[in-house]
Amino acid sequence: MQHTPQKNSVVIHFLSNEGVKPIEIHRRMKVQYGDACLSLQQVYEWTRKFMNGITSVTDSPRPGQAHSVVTPEATAAVEAIVTENRHVTVNEIATYLDMSHGSAHHIIHNVLQYPLFSINYEIKNI
Numbered sequence: 001m002q003h004t005p006q007k008n009s010v011v012i013h014f015l016s017n018e019g020v021k022p023i024e025i026h027r028r029m030k031v032q033y034g035d036a037c038l039s040l041q042q043v044y045e046w047t048r049k050f051m052n053g054i055t056s057v058t059d060s061p062r063p064g065q066a067h068s069v070v071t072p073e074a075t076a077a078v079e080a081i082v083t084e085n086r087h088v089t090v091n092e093i094a095t096y097l098d099m100s101h102g103s104a105h106h107i108i109h110n111v112l113q114y115p116l117f118s119i120n121y122e123i124k125n126i
Helices: 005-017 022-036 040-051 072-084 090-097 101-111 120-124
Strands: none
Touching: 005 022, 005 040, 022 040, 072 090, 072 101, 090 101
16 A cells, blocks of 8 residues: 555544544554654644644645746746856846746756756855
């Protein structure tokens, strides 16, 4: 059986609705999932959420959590800029496309898998 965080929360929701205490839920999950089981603290947190009326079994977005700008359009725009000027810096791309430095870096190095094509940013800020 595939073990996922959503399945964890479904199990916790079901058992807590049956009146099972969090420590017992954790014990049962530990038997079923072994080392891949949620911590006891996480089981308590999910149980508290469900007892307070939360019905969703997925985590809701947290305040301050970054909005994803890694879209096909953003990736294509970054690729076009880099193709036009291989000496452009990550900061210049981020500023031009109105995205964070981290998002621009992620697209360049993880999505497009370009090597370090410019170290101007790091040199300028040392």
